[in-house]
């Protein structure tokens with residue numbers, strides 16, 4: 180169990196702020212994290228959500244109806260933001276344009292919020308695996324960077340993605356599940372607890388597949404994602 184969510188390294192933080200003391204969105208003077216207080220407040224924060232899958236819930240219920248009838252193979256999920264407005268822009272800049280400063284800004288904001296909420300992290304962090312071909316094309320795995328900036332990660336891969344599948348973006352929920360069948364494989368015995376890290380969760384199909392693999396040894400699986408697409 181780690182007791183605090185780490186901020187990205189001091190050097191990265193210094194480099195990010197060396198060039199600009201201004202808010203990433205509006206150019207007003209920024210606070211330590213790289214946004215002004217107004218833009219920080221305006222982010223689409225998720226404050227009440229299903230504790231199993233991170234779905235925003237206006238009712239205040241602890242678990243959503245879908246998780247009550249079909250509980251996912253992970254125990255607890257924190258999604259910090261809705262995938263909209265400024266968050267969507269930052270994630271797309273990071274993922275599709277290799278804007279690492281955008282990724283570090285998101286991770287700093289996430290680390291601070293996870294610490295403030297005293298979010299548990301019962302095991303080492305494990306990034307969502309990416310197929311090697313896709314990682315070569317993109318040049319990096321965004322989830323692996325987020326995980327390494329957030330805290331201690333698993334030393335060796337636990338689950339690999341051994342089948343490259345078409346992007347999930349254009350598929351509906353059923354298509355996403357079918358697309359991923361057999362795409363992941365457990366490659367060694369997992370520890371008793373693991374915290375899975377990803378950038379965006381949509382239906383949770385990929386996280387579900389990976390968590391099914393990990394259940395071969397994990398008693399507890401937590402999930403932390405930056406954003407929840409609805």
Ligand SMILES: [Zn+2]
Nearest residue numbers: 202205215218
């Ligand atoms: Zn601002």
Ligand SMILES: [Zn+2]
Nearest residue numbers: 229232243246
């Ligand atoms: Zn749920």
